[in-house]
Amino acid sequence: MKLLTAFIVLIERRRQYRKAVAIFVSLALLLTGPGLSTAQAQSAGGTKHSKVARDLDDEATQTGTSKAKWARDVHGVRHVQAIVVTNSTDPQMSDLRAYVLSIGGSVHAVHPAVHAMTVQIKASRVQALSQRGDVVSVSPNRVTQRTASTLESITGALTSTVRTYSSKTAYTGLDGNGIGIAILDSGIMRLHDTFADPFCDGCIRVKANVNMLNASLANWSTAGGGATSLVPGSTALATYDAAIAADSVVTQDPYGHGTHVASVAAGRYYPPKASTQQDANGIAPNANLIDVRVLDNYGFGTVSDALEGIQWAIYNAKKYNIRVLNLSLAASSTESWQTDPLCVAVRSAAAAGITVVVAAGNFGTNLLGQETYGRISSPGNDPSVITVGAVNFKGTTARGDDVVNNFSSRGPTRSAYVDSTGVRRVDNLLKPDLVAPGNKIVGAAATAANALTWNFLGSVYKTALVDPLAITPALAETQMILSGTSIAAPAVAGTVALLLQANPGLTPPLIKAILQYSAQPLPGYNLLQQGAGMLNIDGAVVLAKALRTDLATVINAGSIAAGSSMLASGKVMPAATSTIGGSAFTWSRIVFAGGNHVVSGPALFTQYQPLWDPRITWANGIVRKRQAVYWAGTGIAANTYPQSFTDSALSNQTLLTAGVVSADTLVGTSSSIGKTGAFIPNTTLSAWLVSGSGATLIDGVVLSNGLVMSERVVLSEGLVLSEGLVLSERVVLSEGLVLSEGIVLSEGLVLGEP
Numbered sequence: 001m002k003l004l005t006a007f008i009v010l011i012e013r014r015r016q017y018r019k020a021v022a023i024f025v026s027l028a029l030l031l032t033g034p035g036l037s038t039a040q041a042q043s044a045g046g047t048k049h050s051k052v053a054r055d056l057d058d059e060a061t062q063t064g065t066s067k068a069k070w071a072r073d074v075h076g077v078r079h080v081q082a083i084v085v086t087n088s089t090d091p092q093m094s095d096l097r098a099y100v101l102s103i104g105g106s107v108h109a110v111h112p113a114v115h116a117m118t119v120q121i122k123a124s125r126v127q128a129l130s131q132r133g134d135v136v137s138v139s140p141n142r143v144t145q146r147t148a149s150t151l152e153s154i155t156g157a158l159t160s161t162v163r164t165y166s167s168k169t170a171y172t173g174l175d176g177n178g179i180g181i182a183i184l185d186s187g188i189m190r191l192h193d194t195f196a197d198p199f200c201d202g203c204i205r206v207k208a209n210v211n212m213l214n215a216s217l218a219n220w221s222t223a224g225g226g227a228t229s230l231v232p233g234s235t236a237l238a239t240y241d242a243a244i245a246a247d248s249v250v251t252q253d254p255y256g257h258g259t260h261v262a263s264v265a266a267g268r269y270y271p272p273k274a275s276t277q278q279d280a281n282g283i284a285p286n287a288n289l290i291d292v293r294v295l296d297n298y299g300f301g302t303v304s305d306a307l308e309g310i311q312w313a314i315y316n317a318k319k320y321n322i323r324v325l326n327l328s329l330a331a332s333s334t335e336s337w338q339t340d341p342l343c344v345a346v347r348s349a350a351a352a353g354i355t356v357v358v359a360a361g362n363f364g365t366n367l368l369g370q371e372t373y374g375r376i377s378s379p380g381n382d383p384s385v386i387t388v389g390a391v392n393f394k395g396t397t398a399r400g401d402d403v404v405n406n407f408s409s410r411g412p413t414r415s416a417y418v419d420s421t422g423v424r425r426v427d428n429l430l431k432p433d434l435v436a437p438g439n440k441i442v443g444a445a446a447t448a449a450n451a452l453t454w455n456f457l458g459s460v461y462k463t464a465l466v467d468p469l470a471i472t473p474a475l476a477e478t479q480m481i482l483s484g485t486s487i488a489a490p491a492v493a494g495t496v497a498l499l500l501q502a503n504p505g506l507t508p509p510l511i512k513a514i515l516q517y518s519a520q521p522l523p524g525y526n527l528l529q530q531g532a533g534m535l536n537i538d539g540a541v542v543l544a545k546a547l548r549t550d551l552a553t554v555i556n557a558g559s560i561a562a563g564s565s566m567l568a569s570g571k572v573m574p575a576a577t578s579t580i581g582g583s584a585f586t587w588s589r590i591v592f593a594g595g596n597h598v599v600s601g602p603a604l605f606t607q608y609q610p611l612w613d614p615r616i617t618w619a620n621g622i623v624r625k626r627q628a629v630y631w632a633g634t635g636i637a638a639n640t641y642p643q644s645f646t647d648s649a650l651s652n653q654t655l656l657t658a659g660v661v662s663a664d665t666l667v668g669t670s671s672s673i674g675k676t677g678a679f680i681p682n683t684t685l686s687a688w689l690v691s692g693s694g695a696t697l698i699d700g701v702v703l704s705n706g707l708v709m710s711e712r713v714v715l716s717e718g719l720v721l722s723e724g725l726v727l728s729e730r731v732v733l734s735e736g737l738v739l740s741e742g743i744v745l746s747e748g749l750v751l752g753e754p
Helices: 002-026 038-043 054-061 094-102 123-130 150-155 235-244 257-266 303-315 341-351 456-460 485-502 508-517 537-545 551-557 682-690 723-728
Strands: 071-074 077-086 106-111 116-122 135-140 143-146 163-167 170-173 180-185 206-211 288-293 300-302 322-327 329-331 355-359 386-392 416-418 424-426 434-437 441-444 451-454 479-482 577-580 583-586 591-593 597-600 616-619 622-630 642-649 654-656 701-704
Touching (some): 054 123, 143 303, 180 303, 257 441, 303 322, 303 329, 303 341, 485 537
Parallel strands (some): 180 288
Antiparallel strands (some): 077 135, 143 300, 416 424, 441 479
């Protein structure tokens, strides 16, 4: 054991030595602030090719056997599979596709929703490709991996505000009815009893099973010119749908992760036929589920397949009423949220009105067991998604003993981009957004549809995941235990379904703000550990019901002005308190805005804030508007099938109105010893906000010239983490987990904590 510890210490010291200069320079401003000089950026490890991801650039210039799954020698020549994000106005990117073919490459997939395509080219051609004017970024096709009812009681789903039970199978109140939740994961066993429709004999709430795993990416074919345009109603679309359909597959989730995730979001207790099955209702036990398989039999996939899955969900959102998208998976990324392909994809989903919920990752500690900041994975590093960390509820329904899991990834985001002068700019967004139960959660276990053949996880880790339940297995009733932020995320996804049932007019950014504002701050944890606090379904539902139900419609039409009332007729702002399990608490009243700002106050919800437009993204002083372009033509329903998305910088755009409270100057400069700034305990900040502290905006926040904030804006400073304080206080900060160093940022298997 001593030898192993010594070996781990050597690994950590070597890694820290290689990054010492990079950390010393790039931590000058952790959450915002002026950039580094060119010389500093170069010494900090900034890549010399601003469009090429750092790990791809390293691979393209090195020799020897590749350690990356997205690089391989074909006939003695190094090839890479890459995702090219483009600014082309042509949804099919015809010119760029032609260029890739002209240099001997192949196009494996086209992703119009992301304005990207997956290509295979010689490594020596990467830089030439990146120099094209229509290329925004070139990223490797990285590996992705998967990152009750006690659950109902803990989260506040069982209160008079949400729903009450008259028996285990009968209840009144919110249950997610009619809302579609798309699960991008390893599959869903559609015939598991937990997904049955209790109101329709023989009906199943899993409305579609599709398999997006791309065989051409696995066999490294050098042929192919890209996908055919999928016009609604066309033969090409019918052929594509038939190719990905997986409704009749006997084993739909051989890995077992996706079925469990789906059951946490929307599983429903079913009277056992033969076993002693535990009552393990999910959060929205009557919501519909859409299975989008992007992970293989062992829990691995590619970014390209995930992009295809996200695009499919966006395209079919109206067909299945997909209002929520759950991604309990992660990929490593060195890239800023602005160009990372997965981030671009989830922003497209949000712009189309889909609330995206993402697992934060399970990297809260390093190899030495030290708490480590800066390990939020992609696409959890995007400002438009709800990034969820994990809570250990200690096996009780009381919330007073809940703690943030050690494994739960801490913020801020450490993805970065290199500007035109060669300076590396770290995003440093406040993440996660909130936390939810994610430790030893009981849920459905997938088997074959016709036999008790356990999934991979349940089979290999049976003693840890299955045996503790002491349940005699019965077909279609099997259960197991899983832990991780990947299990906390679907609890939030199910909550979003409840909120949309209560108020269908909510938009994705407004939903995130409601969840944060009503969250319960956990004692002893800061903004980078727990976000705004722990999920509080009771409070979120109360707040959602107080707002107008036509908000999404008027926002989309542009017919609501900044500052207009958002309250429903006869409604007032509810009291910011909840009682769950007999314990009363005040809401956090904390909301993240602009990537690294903290705002608060009733005006966020009583007056319309333009930030609640899902097409707008504001972070790092950058404001963009992303908008869907729909297919049109004879026989094609208007505004139904997104073909592509436009993206533009905004100018003279109001972001926040007068009356909103800023807490930036209230929390101060970040210090882990002083517990200020990003390290401030949520309970302290919440108490200050409740008492009326904070700066009330007089003029609001108005964007000037598309990129630069007005000088009079209180929020222009953000939360600053001083470099000197970080180094002297021994805060362990990750520079990002990158594939070039042999590390894959993934959810992995977590057996839970005591």
